[in-house]
Every structure is written in structure tokens, then in C-alpha cells.
Amino acid sequence: MNPPPESTSASPIRAVDVIRKKRDGAELSRTEIEYLVRGYTTGEIPDYQAAAWLMAAVLRGLTRAETAALTDAMLRSGEVLDLSAFPAKKVDKHSTGGVGDKTSLILAPVAAAGGLLVPMISGRGLGHTGGTLDKLESIPGFNVNLSVLQFCRVLESCGCAMIGQTAEIAPADRKLYALRDVTGTVESPYLICASIMSKKLAEGIDGLVLDVKTGSGAFMKKEEDAAFLAELMVQTGERMGKKMAALITDMDQPLGLRVGNALEVEEVLQVLRGGGPEDLRELCWELAAWMFHLGGLAATITQGRHTAEQLIVSGQALEKFRQMVTLQGGDASVIDNPGRLPKPRHTLDVVSPKSGYVKAIQCESVGTACVILGGGREKKEDSVDPAVGLVLHKKVSDRVTTGEPLCTIHYNSQALADRAKKLVEESYEIANAPPAHPRPLVHRVITTSVEAN
Amino acid sequence: MNPPPESTSASPIRAVDVIRKKRDGAELSRTEIEYLVRGYTTGEIPDYQAAAWLMAAVLRGLTRAETAALTDAMLRSGEVLDLSAFPAKKVDKHSTGGVGDKTSLILAPVAAAGGLLVPMISGRGLGHTGGTLDKLESIPGFNVNLSVLQFCRVLESCGCAMIGQTAEIAPADRKLYALRDVTGTVESPYLICASIMSKKLAEGIDGLVLDVKTGSGAFMKKEEDAAFLAELMVQTGERMGKKMAALITDMDQPLGLRVGNALEVEEVLQVLRGGGPEDLRELCWELAAWMFHLGGLAATITQGRHTAEQLIVSGQALEKFRQMVTLQGGDASVIDNPGRLPKPRHTLDVVSPKSGYVKAIQCESVGTACVILGGGREKKEDSVDPAVGLVLHKKVSDRVTTGEPLCTIHYNSQALADRAKKLVEESYEIANAPPAHPRPLVHRVITTSVEAN
Numbered sequence: 001m002n003p004p005p006e007s008t009s010a011s012p013i014r015a016v017d018v019i020r021k022k023r024d025g026a027e028l029s030r031t032e033i034e035y036l037v038r039g040y041t042t043g044e045i046p047d048y049q050a051a052a053w054l055m056a057a058v059l060r061g062l063t064r065a066e067t068a069a070l071t072d073a074m075l076r077s078g079e080v081l082d083l084s085a086f087p088a089k090k091v092d093k094h095s096t097g098g099v100g101d102k103t104s105l106i107l108a109p110v111a112a113a114g115g116l117l118v119p120m121i122s123g124r125g126l127g128h129t130g131g132t133l134d135k136l137e138s139i140p141g142f143n144v145n146l147s148v149l150q151f152c153r154v155l156e157s158c159g160c161a162m163i164g165q166t167a168e169i170a171p172a173d174r175k176l177y178a179l180r181d182v183t184g185t186v187e188s189p190y191l192i193c194a195s196i197m198s199k200k201l202a203e204g205i206d207g208l209v210l211d212v213k214t215g216s217g218a219f220m221k222k223e224e225d226a227a228f229l230a231e232l233m234v235q236t237g238e239r240m241g242k243k244m245a246a247l248i249t250d251m252d253q254p255l256g257l258r259v260g261n262a263l264e265v266e267e268v269l270q271v272l273r274g275g276g277p278e279d280l281r282e283l284c285w286e287l288a289a290w291m292f293h294l295g296g297l298a299a300t301i302t303q304g305r306h307t308a309e310q311l312i313v314s315g316q317a318l319e320k321f322r323q324m325v326t327l328q329g330g331d332a333s334v335i336d337n338p339g340r341l342p343k344p345r346h347t348l349d350v351v352s353p354k355s356g357y358v359k360a361i362q363c364e365s366v367g368t369a370c371v372i373l374g375g376g377r378e379k380k381e382d383s384v385d386p387a388v389g390l391v392l393h394k395k396v397s398d399r400v401t402t403g404e405p406l407c408t409i410h411y412n413s414q415a416l417a418d419r420a421k422k423l424v425e426e427s428y429e430i431a432n433a434p435p436a437h438p439r440p441l442v443h444r445v446i447t448t449s450v451e452a453n
Numbered sequence: 454m455n456p457p458p459e460s461t462s463a464s465p466i467r468a469v470d471v472i473r474k475k476r477d478g479a480e481l482s483r484t485e486i487e488y489l490v491r492g493y494t495t496g497e498i499p500d501y502q503a504a505a506w507l508m509a510a511v512l513r514g515l516t517r518a519e520t521a522a523l524t525d526a527m528l529r530s531g532e533v534l535d536l537s538a539f540p541a542k543k544v545d546k547h548s549t550g551g552v553g554d555k556t557s558l559i560l561a562p563v564a565a566a567g568g569l570l571v572p573m574i575s576g577r578g579l580g581h582t583g584g585t586l587d588k589l590e591s592i593p594g595f596n597v598n599l600s601v602l603q604f605c606r607v608l609e610s611c612g613c614a615m616i617g618q619t620a621e622i623a624p625a626d627r628k629l630y631a632l633r634d635v636t637g638t639v640e641s642p643y644l645i646c647a648s649i650m651s652k653k654l655a656e657g658i659d660g661l662v663l664d665v666k667t668g669s670g671a672f673m674k675k676e677e678d679a680a681f682l683a684e685l686m687v688q689t690g691e692r693m694g695k696k697m698a699a700l701i702t703d704m705d706q707p708l709g710l711r712v713g714n715a716l717e718v719e720e721v722l723q724v725l726r727g728g729g730p731e732d733l734r735e736l737c738w739e740l741a742a743w744m745f746h747l748g749g750l751a752a753t754i755t756q757g758r759h760t761a762e763q764l765i766v767s768g769q770a771l772e773k774f775r776q777m778v779t780l781q782g783g784d785a786s787v788i789d790n791p792g793r794l795p796k797p798r799h800t801l802d803v804v805s806p807k808s809g810y811v812k813a814i815q816c817e818s819v820g821t822a823c824v825i826l827g828g829g830r831e832k833k834e835d836s837v838d839p840a841v842g843l844v845l846h847k848k849v850s851d852r853v854t855t856g857e858p859l860c861t862i863h864y865n866s867q868a869l870a871d872r873a874k875k876l877v878e879e880s881y882e883i884a885n886a887p888p889a890h891p892r893p894l895v896h897r898v899i900t901t902s903v904e905a906n
Contacts, residue, residue, distance in 0.1 A: 019637035023511060047501035052636035055508035058476060183505035184472035 015039065015049045022056040030069040037073035041172040047179055054176070054185040062190035067232060068239040070190070074198035077172030081119060081148065081204035088117040088159065089295035091243075093287055094200050095211040096229070097129035098218055099367035100254035102264040103211065104132045104162070106271050106284045107291065109320035112159030113311045114288075116295045119155055119203045120162045121169065125376040125384065128217070128367030130264065133164050134376075138262040138342055138386035142330035158323040170198045189229040197236050207243035207294030209287055210234070214443060215252030217363025223248060223443055230446045238448065243294040245447035249283060250439050253361040253396050256280035260375045260389010260410060262341040269338055272318040279395075282441055285309060290445075342387035344410040348417055350424045352400040359431035361396060366427050369420040373411050388412060390424065397434040468492065468502045475509040483522040490526035494625040500632060507629070507638040515643035520685060521692040523643070527651035530625030534572060534601065534657035541570040541612065542748035544696075546740055547653050548664040549682070550582035551671055552820035553707035555717040556664065557585045557615070559724050559737045560744065562773035565612030566764045567741075569748045572608055572656045573615045574622065578829040578837065581670070581820030583717065586617050587829075591715040591795055591839035595783035611776040623651045642682040650689050660696035660747030662740055663687070667896060668705030670816025676701060676896055683899045691901065696747040698900035702736060703892050706814040706849050709733035713828045713842010713863060715794040722791055725771040732848075735894055738762060743898075795840035797863040801870055803877045805853040810887040814849060818880035822873040826864050841865055843877065850887040 013035045022028060036053060039045035062070065083090050093107050108118045122144075125131035133144045144164045146154065154161035165174070173195050180186045200208055210233055213219070214226035230246035237244035256277040258267040270276035271284060289304025298304030311317045318335070326332045334340045370376055374385035391408045394400050406428050411417035466488045475481060481489075489506060492498035515523065536543050546560050561571045575597075578584035586597045597617045599607065607614035618627070626648050633639045653661055663686055666672070667679035683699035690697035709730045711720040723729035724737060742757025751757030764770045771788070779785045787793045823829055827838035844861045847853050859881050864870035 016635055016637050019508075020640075023508065023637050047499070048504035048632060048636055051501035052504040052508045052638060055472075055476065055505045056512065056637070059509065059512040179501060182469055183501055184469050184476050184509070185505060187473075 015045050015053075019049060019053045019056060022053060022060055025060050027063050028066055028069075030065075033066060033069040034073045037070065037077060037172050041077045041175060050176070050179055051183045051185070054180060054183060054191065057190060058185050058188040064232075064235055064239070067190050067193055068236050070194040071197045071201070071236050072240065074170050074172040074176070074194055075201050078170050078202065079148070079168035080202050083117065083119060083152075083155070083204040086117050086155065088115060089207065089297070090117045090119060090203070090205040091207040091209070091291045091295040092118060092120055092200060092203055092205050093209045093211060093291060094196060096196075096213050096219060096226075098213045098251040098255060099129060099363050099370070100256045100259045100264065101130065101213070101251070102135060102256065102268050103280070103284050103287060105135060105265065105268040105321075106317075107288055108160040108162055109272065109324060110284070110288045110308050110311050110317045111291045111295075112324075113316040113320040114292055114307050115297055116159070116291060117155060118160040119151070119205065120160065121165060121199065121203055122162060123165065125371075126380065128364045128371060128376070129219075130259070130261070130367070130370070130376060132162065134384050134386070135261045135264050136162055136330075138265050139325060139334055140331040140340070142325060143328050146328065154324065154327045157327055158320060160320065160324055161328065162324070165199065169202045173198050189225070189232055192229060193232045193236055197233055201237070201240060201242065205242065207291070208237055209290045209294060210244070210246035211283075211287060212246050212248050213251035214248055215250050215363060215439070217254065217367055218251035227444065227446065234446050234448065245290045245294060245445060247286065247290065247445050248443040250441050250443060251363060252439050253363050254366050254392060255283065257392045257395070258389065259366060259370045259392070260373070261384060261386040262343070263389040263391060263410065265334070265341055266338045269335060272312065272321055274312050279441055286442055344387040345412050346410075346414070346417070348409045348411065348421065349405040350407045350409065350421055351403050352394070352406050352428070352430055353402065353425075354430055355401045356399075356430045356432050357434040358394050358396050358398045358400060358406075358428060359433075359435055360429040362427035362429075365423045366390065369409075369423040369427070372420045372423065373409070373416050374413070385412060390420075394428075397438055400430060468498050468506075472502060472506045472509060475506060475513055478513050480516050481519055481522075483518075486519060486522040487526045490523065490530060490625050494530045494628060503629070503632055504636045504638070507633060507636060507644065510643060511638050511641040517685075517688055517692070520643050520646055521689050523647040524650045524654070524689050525693065527623050527625040527629070527647055528654050531623050531655065532601070532621035533655050536570065536572060536605075536608070536657040539570050539608065541568060542660065542750070543570045543572060543656070543658040544660040544662070544744045544748040545571060545573055545653060545656055545658050546662045546664060546744060547649060549649075549666050549672060549679075551666045551704040551708060552582060552816050552823070553709045553712045553717065554583065554664075554666070554704075555588060555709065555721050556733070556737050556740060558588060558718065558721040558774075559770075560741055561613040561615055562725065562777060563737070563741045563761050563764050563770045564744045564748075565777075566769040566773040567745055567760050568750055569612070569744060570608060571613035572604070572658065573613065574618060574652065574656055575615060576618065578824075579833065581817045581824060581829070582672075583712070583714070583820070583823070583829060585615065587837050587839070588714045588717050589615060589783075591718050592778060592783040592787055593793070595778060596781050599781065607777065607780045610780055611773060613773065613777055614781065615777070618652065622655045626651050642678070642685055645682060646685045646689055650686055650693075654690070654693060654695065658695065660744070661690055662743040662747060663697070663699035664736075664740060665699050665701050666704035667701055668703050668816060668892070670707065670820055671704035680897065680899065687899050687901065698743045698747060698898060700739065700743065700898050701896040703894050703896060704816060705892050706816050707819050707845060708736065710845045710848070711842065712819060712823045712845070713826070714837060714839040715796070716842040716844060716863065718787070718794055719791045722788060725765065725774055727765050732894055739895055797840040798865050799863075799867075799870070801862045801864065801874065802858040803860045803862065803874055804856050805847070805859050805881070805883055806855065806878075807883055808854045809852075809883045809885050811847050811849050811851045811853060811859075811881060812884035812886075812888055813882040815880035815882075818876045819843065822862075822876040822880070825873045825876065826862070826869050827866070838865060843873075847881075850891055853883060
């Protein structure tokens with residue numbers, strides 16, 4: 001253990017006193033939180049003091065003011081994009097992660113086609129959930145590693161751009177997240193909120209729509225936990241002057257019918273062409289409507305939905321997607337010819353063992369099956385196979401007969417396919433009747449800045 | 454941050470899972486606690502994981518089983534003295550620290566003279582409290598840094614020996630304490646218990662009497678906090694097969710009349726010669742009686758007190774002290790000629806500003822006054838001046854008249870004396886009447902292994 005820094009006259013705050021204050025349940029001042037974040041980012045405050053503080057924060061919780069101060073300090077630990085030269089309203093969407101959730105790839109071009117600027121910085125898949133960057137990279141040549149300058153040029157040309165985290169954005173979050181990962185301090189709504197919001201607000205946006213997932217495939221299985229985090233993020237964003245809305249949406253079964261990187265891009269293209277699965281379309285129009293509403297382009301959610309649907313029907317959203325793919329170095333020919341996307345060597349059906357109705361799908365297991373096939377990551381360092389995944393034929397409430405395919409597994413390794421098949425078989429629950437009360441797609445909307453509907 | 458160790462097949466436990474388990478309030482198994490302590494001591498588990506675990510332990514608390522497992526693991530991180538070759542019962546005393554508390558220097562020779570073996574490993578002063586080792590070192594030549602072999606030889610010759618912490622004893626505690634000190638995780642009764650008990654039980658003792666201080670000069674100002682820690686330590690010791698008793702004793706004013714290293718040795722000699730202040734004598738007989746009782750040499754506490762007083766009257770305790778001082782290299786001539794102890798260059802009286810009664814003495818301030826004079830340590834690295842300190846002339850409930858000395862300051866630096874004087878003046882509260890309900894010396898006794906009185 002290296003000794004902690006001595007307090008100096010320039011910095012009369014001592015880390016140990018700040019830790020003790022939080023340990024005892026008192027509220028930290030903005031100055032104290034800034035001291036911690038800056039000190040940890042520069043390396044002045046050692047890992048062990050940050051770890052003790054994080055655990056105290058997990059167990060004592062943070063007030064709304066502390067959460068906002070933490071978010072702000074983390075945000076200002078790095079570069080904040082200055083998009084003020086762009087006249088359009090900047091609105092982004094963030095999802096807490098799910099299985100088959102490809103909405104970002106649809107929403108960015110839809111919103112840009114409607115006149116918003118969408119500077120989307122996304123993540124990779126981790127655990128059982130997929131990641132936007134992995135999906136985009138299944139398009140041959142698509143480059144998610146743009147510099148800030150390149151990112152701004154794509155934004156200027158087509159109104160949307162989708163990249164990964166850069167070294168300049170919120171370095172405090174990167175360092176803190178790595179520490180949280182190994183010190184059991186990930187699972188705190190306050191720390192999760194500050195982590196998400198610091199990165200999103202560094203995009204220099206005016207408004208943010210949050211898609212907070214709940215159910216068996218979400219990180220927050222319980223709706224009240226999802227709602228708590230959603231409220232925290234909405235309040236934090238509003239304290240920082242942003243237009244905010246959070247939708248608590250269902251992740252008790254996969255979204256859409258396809259899970260896996262290239263497979264999901266195919267489904268994105270279906271939706272952008274006016275087709276695609278009902279639940280995915282429905283959620284996209286709802287989220288797009290909120291983006292338009294927060295960006296001042298739709299007075300009501302109904303009007304926003306109408307705008308989104310028109311942008312699909314007119315083909316403008318698809319054109320926007322084509323532009324973005326081209327500008328980011330991707331092979332745009334896949335758009336008209338999805339057969340050029342990466343394909344697996346084999347497919348295999350999982351069939352229903354009996355007749356009846358799909359009562360439930362253990363959604364996390366479906367996500368894990370995709371990871372097992374090679375379509376996701378168990379560890380950060382893992383590479384992904386863009387071709388593999390699952391195509392569902394049956395979802396909750398669907399009727400099935402004995403031997404009818406529930407799902408088709410797309411794979412490159414028989415051994416992995418066998419493991420995935422077993423997981424999928426176990427994840428489908430077939431009963432004599434469909435669920436009496438199917439779960440809604442949107443559980444509730446949390447917002448204070450605007451009127452819903 | 455260096456990466457944490459990967460789990461290996463030989464060690465299926467992962468530190469992060471143990472941290473999360475404690476964070477969520479679950480009880481850790483003995484194996485999990487051993488894994489943490491061993492891993493941290495060897496350096497396999499990094500500081501930041503230990504810090505997160507410590508904070509979770511502070512805020513979630515530990516069960517009795519966890520506290521005992523932690524104590525045991527820390528104890529076994531180093532050497533445990535094997536005193537089985539000695540036929541006598543081995544009984545020690547430990548105090549949580551106070552001002553003017555010189556009982557150890559009296560109890561060790563009294564208990565040894567009565568037939569117990571007292572292998573006493575003590576600490577130095579820190580903060581406002583004094584330390585046994587600093588007091589002993591005011592005797593010219595007294596060596597507290599004996600090897601384990603030398604320690605055993607002194608024990609064999611005279612039945613008691615007093616040394617400092619060695620590198621071999623409970624190294625886990627030394628490493629954990631240093632981390633706790635800078636991560637705000639000192640103040641936890643569970644961690645304090647494990648720290649104290651692991652070191653004391655490494656002495657290879659059969660029984661332990663705890664003197665848990667409460668009041669304005671104690672670390673635990675509130676009696677309920679002192680009682681909680683005392684019960685925890687008694688239960689932990691008993692789980693580990695030791696005879697245990699804890700006395701909650703008063704530290705709302707200094708114990709005895711002298712505070713400061715050489716000054717306290719003078720008072721020790723007074724008591725060993727049959728004199729000395731009433732409260733100090735009283736507490737010594739009570740603690741000695743419990744030591745004899747736990748060691749099976751006294752059926753009752755009354756009988757134990759009688760034994761202790763007889764050992765003073767007969768001069769046997771003083772002779773035992775003389776033997777120990779000689780065997781540990783000290784100048785035993787100070788025993789008959791206390792004038793040979795270190796003396797300050799100056800003295801200065803603090804007088805009463807009015808007539809009345811001493812209603813209270815802010816005990817921590819008196820301890821701090823001694824530290825300011827140079828008699829204690831603000832930081833671990835500080836050296837102490839053995840000659841300085843305070844001689845109280847008035848204690849709580851005493852009558853005083855205007856201008857009458859309350860206390861004499863023994864000092865070597867005028868500037869420091871001025872600061873100490875101000876503190877002492879502020880610490881005496883003079884009122885028209887003595888306190889209506891003077892605090893008892895022994896607040897309560899906590900023990901389950903034996904019958905009190």
C-alpha cells in the first residue's frame with residue numbers, strides 16, 4: 001500500500017474525512033465530491049480510498065444533490081462535446097441493456113431524418129446483453145472508432161453518427177468503473193446513474209430519452225428497481241438543465257425476433273423498410289416520439305409517433321441509415337442486399353416438446369445462449385462472432401404444436417450449438433394457456449419536463 | 454490499479470464475491486474470512502478489495518461467528534506463543550486506552566507475584582491516550598524490544614514480562630490496521646474486537662481481563678458503545694476457549710493524579726509501596742482480583758482483592774517489579790530512588806479561577822495537554838519526552854478555593870506549556886456544588902464464564 005497523499009494547504013480536504021463523512025451517512029458537498037473524482041482521476045487519491053468511498057456510497061446511498069454533483073464531476077473529468085455550432089436540437093437515447101434490443105440502430109436515423117441531431121456514443125455487449133457497437137460492426141467496414149473531429153463531420157453530413165467511447169470522454173467513469181467491477185460496487189442506482197449520465201451528457205445534448213429495461217432479461221429484474229433508477233436519472237439530467245424522459249419497458253422476453261449481431265442488423269433493415277416485428281416497431285415509434293417531443297419537434301407523443309412512422313413510409317429513415325453507414329466506412333450494399341452480411345455455416349431448429357402456448361421465455365438465458373454461440377462477451381477482451389445468434393419463431397402468448405420450431409440457432413460450432421440449444425429449450429415455458437395478463441411493452445413513463453400523450 | 458488475481462482451481466473463492474456477499478448483509482463462512490485475511494496478508498488480495506470489504510464490514514457489521522473467525526484468522530496470520538511448558542495459568546489484562554492509566558505496570562508484577570504468568574504485549578501512546586511501552590521506557594535502559602526467546606526467559610525468571618508488538622505476532626492486523634487508518638474503517642466494534650483479540654490471544658494465554666474505558670477521555674465516550682465492544686470481546690474470547698471478563702470502567706477524568714510517562718512510573722511505585730491515589734489503587738485491586746479469579750487462584754473477587762492487597766503489603770509485588778525491570782535491562786535503582794527518573798526543567802501551576810467544587814474534568818483535553826507538552830504522539834513516528842506531563846491536585850468532587858492549584862504542569866518548552874495550560878484551564882469545570890451523582894469507578898462487569906463477587 002502506498003501512503004495516501006498528505007493534505008496540503010491548497011487542498012484542505014482529506015480523502016479519509018470525506019470517506020468517514022459518507023460512512024456516517026452525511027451528505028457530501030459538491031466540493032468534496034469534486035475533490036474525490038478529480039483526485040482519483042489524477043491518481044492523487046489511491047484505489048483503496050476510492051474503493052472504501054464507493055462501498056460507503058453503495059450502502060449509504062447518495063442524495064439527489066450528491067448524485068448530480070458526482071455526475072457533473074465525472075462529466076467534467078474529460079472532454080464535453082461542443083455541438084453549439086449545429087442549429088438542430090441534440091437528442092439521444094440510452095438503453096440500460098437487453099436481449100435483441102436493436103432500437104438504437106433504428107432510432108438514430110429516424111430521429112436524424114426528422115431533424116434532430118443524434119450524437120450517439122454507445123457500448124459493447126457485456127454479460128447476456130448485446131451491444132450497439134458489436135451490431136454495427138457486423139456491417140463490413142463500419143468504423144465505430146472515429147475521432148471527435150470525424151464524429152462531428154459525420155454528424156454535420158447526415159445528422160447522426162454512432163461511435164464507441166473515446167479516451168477523452170469521462171475518463172473518471174472509466175477508471176471508477178474498472179474499480180467498481182472488482183470491488184463489488186457496481187450494483188448501486190446512484191453510481192449507475194452517475195456513470196450513464198456523465199457519459200451521455202458529455203455528448204453535449206439538449207435532451208435524453210432513457211429506455212430502462214425490466215424483466216428476466218434486464219439487469220433490473222424488478223420494476224421498482226428500474227423505476228427508481230429511471231427517476232434518479234431523470235432528476236439528475238433535469239438538475240443539469242436537460243430535457244429528460246424515461247420509459248420503463250419490458251425485457252421479460254427478447255425484443256423482436258432476432259438475437260445476434262448480423263441477425264439484428266437484418267431486423268433493423270426490415271423495420272427501416274416498414275416491416276419487422278410488431279413489438280420492436282412499437283417500441284421504436286414510442287421512443288422516437290419522445291425524442292421528437294423532447295427536441296421540440298412534436299407537441300405530443302401521438303404526433304411524434306406519426307412523424308416517426310411517416311419517416312419510415314417515405315424511406316427517409318432508410319436513406320439516413322445508408323448515409324451514415326457510408327460515411328462511417330461501412331459497406332452500404334448490405335442495405336439492399338442483407339445476404340452480404342456475415343452468415344453462419346449451420347442452422348438448427350429448437351422444436352416444441354408439446355402443444356400449447358408459450359407462457360414465458362427466460363430472457364436472460366436466451367441472451368446467454370447467444371453469448372455461448374460466440375455472439376457476445378463473457379469477458380471484456382473476448383471477440384464476437386457477428387454471424388451467430390438466434391431467430392425466434394414463437395414469443396410469449398403464441399400457440400405452438402408438438403415438434404413445431406420455437407427458434408432457429410445460427411452457429412459455427414456444433415459443441416457450442418448443443419449448449420445453446422439446451423439453454424433455449426429450458427428457457428421456453430409451454431403451458432395449456434397463454435399468460436392471463438401479458439406484460440405491457442411500456443410499463444410506465446417517467447418525466448416531469450413535458451406532458452405525456 | 455493492478456488487476457486482482459484470477460480465481461484458480463485451487464482457490465475457487467473470488468474476493469469480489471466475498472465483498473458482494475458482505476455488502477448484501479449475508480454471513481461469511483470461516484473459509485471465506487480465512488481466504489480474505491490470508492490473501493490480504495500475502496498480498497494476493499489488493500488493498501482496494503480489502504478496503505471495500507472493510508467498509509462493507511463497518512456498515513453491515515459482523516456476526517459473532519464472523520468476528521471470531523476474523524479474530525482467529527488474524528491470530529493465525531503469524532506466530533502464536535506456545536507457553537505450554539510453563540505450569541502457571543497465563544492471564545493478561547488489556548485496556549482500551551485512557552489518560553493516566555498506568556494499571557498494567559502495577560498488575561503485571563502483582564499477578565506474577567500471586568502465581569500467574571503474565572506475558573504482556575503492549576502498545577504505544579497514540580492520540581490523547583498514553584501507552585504502556587512509553588511509560589516503561591522512561592525507566593533508563595528498560596528494553597521493550599525483546600525477541601520471543603528473550604521474552605520467554607524473562608517470563609521464566611520472574612513470571613511477567615512486558616514488551617512491544619513483534620513482527621511475528623498477527624501481521625494481518627498490522628497490515629489491516631494501516632489500511633483501516635486511511636480508509637475510514639477504524640470505528641467498528643467488530644474490527645476493533647478482532648484487532649485487539651488477535652494480538653492478545655497470540656500471547657498464548659488462558660484468560661484475559663478487559664478494561665474497557667468509557668467517558669470523556671475514552672475512545673468510546675458512551676457507555677453503551679463500551680459495553681457492546683466489551684460483550685463482543687468476551688464472547689469472541691470464549692468462543693476461542695478463553696476465560697474472559699470485561700470491566701467497563703470510568704475514564705471521565707484521568708485515572709490517578711499523574712499523567713505523563715516518568716510521572717506515571719512514580720505513581721506506580723507509590724502504589725506498589727502501598728500508597729498512591731485511591732481510584733488507581735481501587736481499580737488495580739479489582740482488575741487483579743479478576744485476573745486471579747480467571748486464573749483459578751481466587752474463588753471470588755473479594756478473595757482476589759485480598760490476595761492483591763496482601764502482595765502489596767508484603768512487598769512481593771514491588772520485588773517482582775524490581776526483578777522484571779532488572780531482567781529487561783532497566784536501571785532498578787529508580788525504584789528506591791524515583792528522583793533518578795527523567796525530570797523536566799520547569800513546572801508551572803494552573804490555579805482555580807474561583808472557589809467551589811470540581812464538577813467535571815474534560816479528560817480528553819487533559820490527555821491532549823500531555824501530548825502537546827511532548828509526552829505523547831500526534832503521529833506514530835513522533836518521539837516522546839519522558840519527563841513532561843501533569844500532576845493533578847484536584848479531581849471531580851474536590852473542594853477548591855480561588856487561586857488554589859488545580860494542576861502542576863511539568864514542561865521543557867514554555868510555548869508548549871502555555872498551550873497546555875490553556876487546555877487544562879478549559880478542561881476544569883468549577884461549580885458551586887459537586888456533581889450530585891458521581892460516576893462509579895467500575896460501571897459494570899461483563900463475564901459469563903465465572904460468577905462475579
